Amino acid sequence: MSEFGYIPDSSVEQKPFSNKGIFSPTDIYNLDQADKWTPQLGQLELIETQTASSDSTINFDTLGSYNIHFLTYTLTGNSADVGLFSRFSKDGGSSFRDSSYHYAQIRGDGEGGFTDVKSTSMWAMQLSDGANVASSGHAFNGYVYYYNLQHATKYSLNTNISSYTDKNAATSAMNYGSGAYPVLESHTALNIFPNTGNISGTASLYGIKEYS
């Protein structure tokens, strides 16, 4: 008998997708706790869902330990001309970096066509712009993938897609593109926020589990 289950050759190493032996429920529990059990439940792991109610920002102060984070949101607000943005923090959310961001997006709307929107010196990474989220039924909806937030030797990057109602004509609009914070530092929190007014609704942050 080995530490984890009955294994004829005790030199066998237990690891995800390569478990060998006969296991009791206790073995399985212990292996799972040790991150050595073949996962059964999928690798998109919910970190936190937050519900905002007329708030100026939604902060995620716990990131877990992942190379890729996935954020979804659906938010209303009180402004008829507003954008949605994202920032990083290296002190657990006590303060957020507010300069030196890059973003490069395309914005499209039902009447205005498509526009390149970008910056190399922004106070946040843009997710949406020129939205009306104050009227009934209007909202920011979208998702963001964040990459390498917690690696001090890599820049924190994101890719994003959003849909919302345009500020001028109540037609639908969208943004898609990328963002970056080109400073080598490890981040421990992120946020999303409107540049004016407040937001209400839900946002969920997930981590994507990896195995080597």
Place this chain on the structure above:
Amino acid sequence: MATNLQFIKSTSGSGVSSLSVTDCFNSNYDVYQVLVTKLQTSTSANIDVRFINASGVVTGATYNEAIQVLISNSGYSGITGEGVTSIGGINFGNGSSVGASINMTVFRPHDSSSFTFLNDQSNAWTGALQGYKGIGVEKTAQTITGINFFPSSGTLTEMEIAVYGIKG
């Protein structure tokens, strides 16, 4: 928590001319997510993609592509191709290790009666932010079992690829 994103396989390489994930597409899933968070090339080069079937890497002129390149400090551009030998320029490597990502969705690769399509949204740091958004297709109705990445010149100093199935 049960979720429908299920890890299948990962692979990594350094100092190689290309990197493949073999036998990662199968009949268990129709849609896959391919993720890269570690990517560095030995020299400035596009990152290109080909698919793999039972005979190996598909190198024929059977690919089409349309990719936008969104750059934070200059005008945007595009890459298009029809009847080309790879889906070229889904991302860019410039010898820097500071970061790049690839996030790709592959549709019905294992279905022998359909073409294999992909969506790509990725980015890299090249002194400015360089984002990519595009599509590609391998226009042969055949069973695809894997995926192959390679730089247009030089080698892959570092690359790590993870493949997930999206359970329907």
